Amino acid sequence: MNVEWVSRLPGSARVGLYFALQQAIGSRVWRRWRQFQSWTRLSSEQLKREIDLQLAKLLTRAIRESAFYQKLGLRLDSRASATQFLKHFPILTREQIRDRFSELVTDALRSEITSPADVSSQRYDWLVVKTGGTTGTPTSVVHDKSFRDWGRTTRLFAQRLCGFPLGTPFFRLWGSEQDLLQQQEKLDRRVLRNLLGEIPMNAFRAKEAELVQHYETIRNQSGVRHLMAYVDAAVSLATFIEDRNLPKPRLRTVMACAGTVTQEWRQILERVFGAEVFDKYGSRECADIACECSAHHGLHVFSPSVFVEVVDDEGRECAPGQTGRILVTLLHNLSFPMIRYQIGDLGVWAEPAPCACGLAFPRLLNLQGRADDMLVTEDGTRLTSVFIRHFVGVSLNRQLIREWQFEQTGPGAFIFRYIPLQSDGLDDNLKGIESSFRKALGSSAKIEFQAVPEIPGAPTGKTLWIVNHWKRSAKQSPILT
């Protein structure tokens, strides 16, 4: 059945139909959306109180009804705030979620969910969600009905922050497994996509033919001015347009998702699309977590849905400006409590000052890549992947090298893989890169250079720029960013 006509309805009609369709399938996203919006008007004191109330509900439920948390023997002290009480909870790792999956499930769903293979018999109900698995083993978590609604809500809010609220058409350059497997998309999904004004483009393939196709899609719909994209894919497209001197398509905004938005990448996107770039942070298991606002001074945490902490190796709170591990607490996933979940990313808090946009939600200054991707230098200093990428970015000649990957294989041992574009001047450029690396990694670093036809990627199709396969046991050392 052709449902394309839905996308041609006026924006306001599509907004109404979107919420009506969600209601019909059993979602209460409308109610959550209104609730979320009421939080956006809170002062920072009011916000703290609301977060505390929500945390109290979650933590009480977890210690009463989740076997995993019951065993910890934690007792809520009625004199202390829930935000303080939270600090007594252990950090939740992916390994724990994998090993003790069924123990995490709370009473109401315990009989229904005993393993990640379970499927709900209801149409819109709890759902087992797998992490992307960019690195490591995928982990399964449960999203209950309420959290799924909050997940949809955070996406609506992120779109609004990025200048294309629900009803505004946008391109979506995303990894579509469906397309990859050539499967037929379900009817309700197609209707929803058209109601959302989404124009899909598949980010899993980044070969020339697909890039040409994406370029044509954008050029042929000049009325559509917004792009929601895997940041890797958006940059591949922008680089392709620039390298071939193609006329630049004009966009108003780019929402850059599913990867670290480095300074270089932001500049490429701004330059090629003439667009305002918004960094959006989220994951499959936590939905959207934070997003940049029009003030462009950090990413506002989506406080109505998640509580975020940044901690050092000892689990102590990091001060603004200090890089640390991000812990996420999902405030509304009461059936499968994810409390202080170590998501695997590194981040930095911005100074707690009022934001020009008026929103009181706290801000992460930026993300610094994955904790597992950090490389270790001769003297034990850890370098984040963002640091290394910036470092390579300034030394590398993009006319000579198309793509690259840097891997640590042991103490002081590294491999630099690259796809050469031409040989003239290549040796000099590689020498320059090598000497820059030695400055950062130590003069004794052994760097092997490998010209390859293709860069090994993650199972999800994303580029892995920095890889550390050296499983070190050394005590953690300072992080340089």
Ligand SMILES: [Zn+2]
């Ligand atoms: Zn703001």
